Amino acid sequence: MVTHEEPAREVLRTGKVVAFFPLEPATLGHTMIIPREHIPDIWSLDDQTARDLADATLRVARAIRAAVPLDGLNIIQSNGEAATQSVFHLHVHVVPRRTDDAMGPIWPAETHWSEKNKSDAQGRIRAALALGAGEEGSP
Template sequence: MRDENCIFCKIIAGEIPSNTIYEDDDFKVILDVSPASKGHALILPKNHVADIFTIDEDVAAKAMKLAKKLATHMKEVLHCDGFNILQNNGEVAGQTVFHFHMHLIPRYKNAKNDDMILWNHLEFTPEELAEIRDELK
C-alpha cells in the first residue's frame, strides 16, 4: 500500500534518493536529512500508514524490535552516550509527515545539540490523578 503524495513512500520506492542504513521486507531505515544529532535515523514501514492509531499491531511490534536492534548497533558504532526513540502522532504532537515513522536519535555528552527533548511538567492533585486513572481504566 502506497500514498502517491507521501514523501516517505517516494523515498521507499527509490524515487527520491536517501542514505539507507538498513532495509528488509517491512522497513527502510534512512538517515534524517535534517538531523538532531550524528546518526539520527528514521524507521519507515514500507506500507503507508499514517500513525500509531492505524498501524497494524504486528508491524508496530516489529518496528520497536528493529528500533532496539538499531539503537544497540548505533551505540556501539557511533559511541553515543544515550538515545532518544521518538514517534509523533498528529500535527499537535509534532508529526509533519503523515506516514508512521520512528526517530532514532543518538545523544552525545557535550555535543553542540545536546539538549534533550523536554516538556513542561504539569501538576495534578491526588484527586485529579485518581479521576484521570478511573477514566482510563
C-alpha cells in the first residue's frame, strides 16, 4: 500500500501518511490511515508522526462527513492482540456510522469495576504521568 505495489482505493497521500479504503470496509466510506514509515503500535510513535496522523485523521473525517451519508463516526486505533490489532503496522480506522449499520455497539452495556478499582487506576496513571510517562521516548 505504502509503495503502490497493491491496488488501492487511496483517498489521501502525504509525505508522512496514506489513507485508503480497506479491502473489506465495515461501512461505506470506512477509511484507514497509516504512517508511511513502519511503526508497529502507538507506543512506538514519535510526536511529529502523531501530529501528522492526527491531522490526516481530521481531514479524512471532515471529507467523509461531506461525502457520504452518516449518522455518526468512530475513530478506532487498536494496539496489541487483546485490543484486536491484527496488522502490526499502526493504523487508524475512520468509520462512518449509520443507525442501521451492521457494526453494532462497540462498548459493553456495563462494567463491574468498583469505585476503589477506578480510583486506584486513576492514581497510578496520574503518578506515571507525573514521572514523565507519556513523554516521547519514555517506555
